[in-house]
Amino acid sequence: MSDTTSNITEKPFWLRPPWIVLFDLIKLRRLRPWDVNLAQILTSFILEMKRQGYIDFTASGVALLSSATIYRMKSELILKLQEPPRLPRERTVDFIPPPIPIPFRYEYTTTTLDDLITALEGPLKIEPNALSTQYEVTELVSPPPILEELDAFLTEIDQHIDELNEKIQELLEEEASIPFSLLTIGLDRLDLIRTFLMLLFLVSDRKIDLIQDEEFGEILIGPPSGGSEELE
Amino acid sequence: MGPHREVQKNLSDPENQGSGQTSRSDKEMRDRSLVEAALYVTGRPLELRTLGSVLGTRSKKRARSVVEAVKQSYDSRTGALEIVELSDERFVLQLKPKFVEHVRRLATRPLLTSGPLRTLAYIAYRQPVIQSQVISVRGSHAYDHIRILETMGLVENERFGRTKLLRTTRIFSDYFNLSHDLTAMKRQLRSIFNIVEKESSTPVGQQ
Amino acid sequence: MGPHREVQKNLSDPENQGSGQTSRSDKEMRDRSLVEAALYVTGRPLELRTLGSVLGTRSKKRARSVVEAVKQSYDSRTGALEIVELSDERFVLQLKPKFVEHVRRLATRPLLTSGPLRTLAYIAYRQPVIQSQVISVRGSHAYDHIRILETMGLVENERFGRTKLLRTTRIFSDYFNLSHDLTAMKRQLRSIFNIVEKESSTPVGQQ
Secondary structure (H helix, E strand, O other): OOOOHHHHHHOOHHHOOOHHHHOOHHHHOOOOHHHOOHHHHHHHHHHHHHHHOOOOHHHHHHHHHHHHHHHHHHHHHHHOOOOOOOOOOOOOOOOOOOOOOOOOOOOOOOOOHHHHHHHHHHHHHHHHHHHHHHHHHHHOOOOOHHHHHHHHHHHHHHHHHHHHHHHHHHHHHHOOOEEHHHHOOOOOHHHHHHHHHHHHHHHHOOOOEEEEOOOOOOEEEEOOOOOOOOOO | OOOOOOOOOOOOOHHHOOOOOOHHHHHHHHHHHHHHHHHHHHOOOEEHHHHHHHHOOOOHHHHHHHHHHHHHHHHHHOOOEEEEEEOOOEEEEEEOHHHHHHHHHHOOOOOOOHHHHHHHHHHHHHOOEEHHHHHHHHOOOHHHHHHHHHHOOOEEEEEEOOEEEEEEOHHHHHHHOOOOOHHHHHHHHHHHHHHHHHHOOOOOOOO | OHHHHHHHHHHOOHHHOOOOOOHHHHHHHHHHHHHHHHHHHHOOOEEHHHHHHHHOOOOHHHHHHHHHHHHHHHHHHOOOEEEEEEOOOEEEEEEOHHHHHHHHHHOOOOOOOHHHHHHHHHHHHHOOEEHHHHHHHHOOOHHHHHHHHHHOOOEEEEEEOOEEEEEEOHHHHHHOOOOOOHHHHHHHHHHHHHHHHHHOOOOOOOO
């Protein structure tokens, strides 16, 4: 707000901070999406427009596009499994016992030269293949980075989803429903988000159902409800 | 690994040298050597029964008398090694802890520095404990510590959702002659920590 | 709580117990214990220079006189352990060969689990080998393996541009009784490997 008065009056209000972030399309791609609090910016954008007494649909459209882009950037980062910035770390304070002095005990180890030779067999068998693939890979034109990232994520996520599903089905044998919080004890923020994303996959595969009675209330995980519609 | 071949002398049997000894005491010396050999080779606490099996006896009393003789001979030497009797009649041969620091860098098997030792102490004290809790108390270095502790077989993990539940192993219990029962062990640990804390007023180096 | 008490007790300096001894012989006893500790902890042949470094001396002569005193005390005990001098002035503490058979069955711990052992075997066979080659043959777990192998002193690295060149150490050679000379060692490995390869037609399980 320290711009000169003449400038302020000429420019529409949204070309000033904090709204400018949605309108500088060149910078948009370069910003850290975690730094943008979309809800707050959009709410104040609407309020400001109302206050000034007119609606500019072009500006609203651009704001919509930019918000969508930022959301997309956030989900891409999560897909790439990039850690969102941590909240200032609260280092848990707990009693840390003094280190225990461990005596050393020599142990006669049983590995012989024969074992070493036997162990050689596997690597040597794989070697020709492993080395030639490596060279093939480096000679190939690499796919666009986003595809690689998605591929890596998707191959891995299938496995994680299966594991999660197995665990849930096991728990559902004993309980009618499981609170989401039970699945996430001790998880950090990123793992929590990942777990939630995986639950959404499971819902869309109709492996489970999610129930949330009140806004911000506990999410319950239950078996898929027979003929019910897909969750919204 | 086989024994290294000696380049010079001394391959002759030492037991044949003391010609004045009776055959009974020859047997006794041999028994002691067998027990010493068993303790050396295993590097873990052995029960009297196991020691007896090496001696070819089922008598725990006889096994005890032999291992106690070996222990005494170690005590009287004031060398770097000691034989310690643990509860439930188990015996172990080990380096006296005060020498560990001096030779740590030579050991082929990784020895724990005080950072991992603290993490270990914390896990032991709070177990079963979620890995993320250990990390938030001990800092992100603790990931490395946990990996080392697992490699050494002192700590084991169990998947718990996407994180890990950590606990100490029987190997850990054996090192300190702690109970294999979790509740009893934690009680024992508490009193050990009190002793250690009182005795070492100066803090040991940080991780 | 037996062992821990024991540990506490032993933290007091045993050298102060023999009140009749002069301080010179206290130092001598301590030196002997340090050498004994070094030999015990490594379980492999140590050079006089290494023993000297534990004693804080560069004098090979002094190191020799201490280790020979320890050797003598072992010889006079007629126990299961012995200190043997190997060629090129190296000393090793080991189980006397005649006892190995009696207690071999009690030893159960391998030097390494199968994953790291395969990585070690591969490095030994192809050394000096670029780390990235080891990774592409053994998979990304091999980063951990290499770290363990380096910590154990079985493998060492040298920077080679942006990657690392890996090779086995003398500790490795000593453990498997292989030549210290790289070319000779690889010849040894190759010939043993070829023999085994011919004899066993069935493949061994995967990692």
